Amino acid sequence: MNFELHNRRILVTGATSGIGLDIARSLAELGAELVLFGRNRDQLAELEQELEARTQAVDITDEAAVVAAFVEMPVLDGLVNCAGISIxxxxxxxxxxxxxNIMATNVTASAVVAREAARHMIAHGRQGSIVNVSSQAAMAALPGHLGYCASKAAMDAMTRVLCLELGPKGIRVNSVNPTVTLTPMAERAWADPAKRDPMLAAIPLGRFATPREVALPVAFLLSPAASMISGACLPVDGGFTCH
Structure with a gap:
């Protein structure tokens, strides 16, 4: 089975920080050619050098800006929809x-990017792969997460519809659904034992995910090794959603 991504060009949104940054780095290690969307121009410039990537500052909630970004887009083989917010x-x-605001970024903007990427792949005769970075919050109710849970559940529903409609075009679509992932921001947010310990107790493996542990399943779903997997919502949660 081929897990490598040589000669495959992948667009990653939300690539300048958090999980998106680790996904971009992991895909580069596996040989992918990268196009990176983000809003931090300085970070994009650094990634352009570090990963030899093509970068573009794009606010994905601006539909016109997304459409414009695809006018001179090089031919794509994949998309990772990772940009998102949590309130x-x-x-x-x-x-x-x-x-x-949550729905505009996590659902509407992701759908628009997926639409444009699919149109682009079809126009260039590419049979590609789309991976939406969802959450365990799509699968389980979490206190204080009404908007976030709703947006990620909508993203999973979007994944299934995209799978159904794009499958005949040879485009696979899947989601990954991580638990708390220890980006620098998450490490600070979950530092309080009163908040951290009950969540850890609900995860059978007893720990949170590292960004790398989310990035590698994304890479797998983009790769030829996952050639018959489409419409899946893959928990990367240490067993949290098995309850």
């Missing part, structure tokens, strides 16, 4: 504007 509030405190 956490208890149900009694949630604001409509927060819900709209």
């Amino acid at each position: 956490l509030d208890d149900v009694l405190d949630i604001q409509a504007n927060d819900l709209e």
